Amino acid sequence: MIEKALRGSKKYWLWLAFLASIIFIGFLCYLKQWKVGLGITGMSRDVSWGFYIANFTFLVGVAAGAVMIVLPYYWHNYKEYGKITVLGEFLAVAAVLMCMLFIFVDLGQPMRALNVLRYPTPHSVFFFDACVLSGYLLLNILCGWTVLHSEYKGTKYPSWLKPFIYLAILWAPSIHIVTAFIYQGLPGRHFWLTAVMAPRFLASAFCAGPAFIIIAALLLKRVANFDPGKKAIEALSKTVAYAFIINVLLFFFELFTSFYSGIPSHKAPIKYLFVGLHGHAEWVPFMWAAAILAAVAIILLVIPATRKNEATLVLGCIAVFLACWIDKGIGLIVGGYTPTPFETITVYRPTLPEIGIALGVWALGFFVLSVLYKITIEVKKSKELVVKYNGILFKK
């Protein structure tokens, strides 16, 4: 089946070459970090996690979000998702891979990464996160690949796979709950110490993941004559809309608790992020950009006409994806570390090499995703006759 990825159009190879060049730039930046140390990043004694962990946290959500397609398809036998289920599983594979790489590039002693397995520590949430992430990666590779391979052979997937598929569905929320527990169980980090952290993580995951699938599926429709099915996209866009609204609501609950209680330490991080604190307002434009994107996304996704129109739907989904990326990525991390335990402010800004490494990881994820999606589409297309005529898809 892998041979499907080795034959492609010029556009396909150009796209892969483009991604490879970004991976290379990221790799060069990483070599510098390897030599000098994490000092080349903008992180500091007070803000000791940054852009890497922010992207990691967001991508765990993208990986878990794919379950919003897999679950209706396998559990409720919702046949419309038949075309995009494998897309969901392979998105999870690429996203978890990026998560692991982001953790790896964030380690001060990467050569000792396996110490986590050598000295398993049940009281550390990190240990559990390593377990659930690698488990989820293996499950999705197994399920996605086996299902697609059966399709390639023209048969139904084998019955032994069924328990693994159900396990993968149950496993998906666990990766994000455990990731939320990394943050929400720490004393003294007021912004993170909240019981709605895990529900918020799940809500943002269940909108950001499907939003990405919608963007990818509609893009593949354009560039690769792949038809995801109108009904599938319509159903999935409703999932994105509901999940995103719940996500925004949970954020407002946080605001209520912090500001109605009036506890200064709970208000301080939110103030720093949205209006600035003690003369520091480094992340205010980003947080307001996220707020505006969220408003745009809700308008576009709630009105049925704009949700059903492919162009506005894609815009809405991009807005959801970016809003979640800012809010659950950098906003979450910077807000947790600001103010410091001394109620002072230490400014964090990612440096150029740091951004280069992050871009390299993203490009690697997209490279893997592109190859997996290429195989998927070729297999699906080989089973049906599709003709594009005057920009309209006709299929047998």
Next chain:
Amino acid sequence: MAIKRRDFLKLGGLTLVGTAASAAVENLLIKGEAKAEGYTSAPESLKGKRWALVIDVKKCKENQSTCGFKCIEACNVYHNIPNIPDPKKEIKWIWKDNFEHAFPEEGTNKYLVEKLEGIPFILLCNHCENPPCVRVCPTRATFKREDGIVMMDYHRCIGCRFCMAACPYGARSFNWYDPRKYLSKVNPLYPTRTKGVVEKCTLCYERLADGKVPACVEACPAKAIIFGDLNDPNSEVNKVLEERMAIRRKEELGTGPSVFYLID
């Protein structure tokens, strides 16, 4: 019967996963593996159940113009603390700050703040009774000893910095660079560290083993830092704490710090 390539790969994969899993389970079952077998401490070593420090901040204020904060200097020299000019990337085990920063939750009580203005507060790892850093460390590179010291294993630390996120006291530092480049003189009695690991005050465990009190305690000319065993009712720290008024940082978090500040 010849083995097929596919079966061979399957078998190989299974063996690999099995080996890794059994090794992990074995590690999980062997508890307290950090302890060496048959270990006995030297007769001259100081033994305690829960080491603690009591810092008399009034004495610090009275003597700050003449003492030159020898406690900090002694620690820096003894433990090969690198002198990194960028405050964002610096390493510090023991340092001074003001009352509002050390006790931010009291910072809105302006009468208290006024009373304690100008008093230097010596800050360091609190060697908590219930340390969040130990709870979160995924490799047990940071752990609590039987005498209450929260220790660091620089060789096991993977540099994930989860402990820094967990510490509510900002007591931990990370080696963003190779620290050896920022050392003008090396004390051979204490190891230098490598880049990419976390470090912090270890209450001079190596000096206690030799029967000496921590370097900061010894260096203070005003004897403002008192060291002793909190579990020993006759220890000096217990006597002082019974007589005078002492506070601990972020009491409400339930970490149980072992560093007390005398404020009366």
